[in-house]
Amino acid sequence: MSIEQTVRDVRSQIQLAAQSVGRNPKSVTLVAVSKTQPLSELKEYERVALERGESVVFGENYLQEIKAKRPEILPSSELHMIGPLQSNKVRDAVSFCDVIESVHSLKVLGLIAKEAAKINKLQRILLQVNIGQDDAKSGFSEAELEEALAVVELSREHLQLEGLMTILPYDEDPEKSRPHFQKMSRLRQALEQQGRAVLFHEGRILLSMGMSNDFEIAIVEGADFVRVGTALFGERN
Numbered sequence: 497m498s499i500e501q502t503v504r505d506v507r508s509q510i511q512l513a514a515q516s517v518g519r520n521p522k523s524v525t526l527v528a529v530s531k532t533q534p535l536s537e538l539k540e541y542e543r544v545a546l547e548r549g550e551s552v553v554f555g556e557n558y559l560q561e562i563k564a565k566r567p568e569i570l571p572s573s574e575l576h577m578i579g580p581l582q583s584n585k586v587r588d589a590v591s592f593c594d595v596i597e598s599v600h601s602l603k604v605l606g607l608i609a610k611e612a613a614k615i616n617k618l619q620r621i622l623l624q625v626n627i628g629q630d631d632a633k634s635g636f637s638e639a640e641l642e643e644a645l646a647v648v649e650l651s652r653e654h655l656q657l658e659g660l661m662t663i664l665p666y667d668e669d670p671e672k673s674r675p676h677f678q679k680m681s682r683l684r685q686a687l688e689q690q691g692r693a694v695l696f697h698e699g700r701i702l703l704s705m706g707m708s709n710d711f712e713i714a715i716v717e718g719a720d721f722v723r724v725g726t727a728l729f730g731e732r733n
C-alpha cells in the first residue's frame with residue numbers, strides 16, 4: 497500500500513475518532529513513528545503530508561538514527577524523541593530533537609535542563625508517566641510527578657513543558673488500553689484542578705498516547721499526540 501493511501505486512511509480514522517466526541521481533528525497531532533525506516537520513506541511521507549497541507553512530525557527511538565536523519569529531512573519537519581533516553585545521550589538529544597517526549601527520570605530531566613542551558617536553548621519536553629505501573633516500562637509514577645514539576649519550575653528558562661506521555665504494553669485487544677488512557681485524562685484533570693497547568697506551555701497539558709493499534713481509542717479518551725508507525729509505514733525492518 498502506498499504512503500498516500502496509508503496517510504489518507506490514518507487521517508480519516510483520526511477525523512472520525514475526534515468527531516465522535518466533538519473534538520476538532522486538527523487538535524490531534526500525528527507523530528509518524530519512523531524508527532528503522534529508510535530516509536526515502538521519510539521523504540515520501542514529507543511530500544505527501546505537505547501536499548495535503550499538513551505538518552510533519554516524526555517520532556524516533558534511537559539517537560543514532562536521529563543524528564543521521566535530521567540533516568536530511570526538511571528544516572520545517574519536527575523530530576520527537578520517543579524512545580528511552582540514556583543519560584550519556586542527553587547532550588545529543590538536546591542538540592538534535594525538537595521535542596523530547598520520553599523524559600522518564602529526575603536525573604534525565606536535570607541533565608536536559610543543564611545541556612539546554614549550555615546552548616541557550618528552550619527545550620520542549622513531555623514527562624513520561626508509567627500509568628500502567630508496568631515494571632518493563634520507564635516513567636514517573638503519579639506520586640513522583642510533583643518532584644518533576646518542581647524541577648521544571650526551577651528551570652523554565654530552558655525547559656518548555658508541553659505535556660505528559662505514556663507507553664503501554666502491546667495488547668492485541670485495543671480496548672485493554674482504554675482504562676489507561678482514561679487514567680491519563682484523569683491525571684491531567686487533577687493537575688489542572690491543583691493549579692499545576694501554569695507550569696505547562698500556554699497553560700495546556702497535552703497528552704501523548706496511543707499507537708497504531710489503539711490510537712482511535714486514545715483520541716476518544718483525550719490524546720493530543722498519537723504515535724503511529726506500522727499503520728503508516730508497514731511493519732518495521
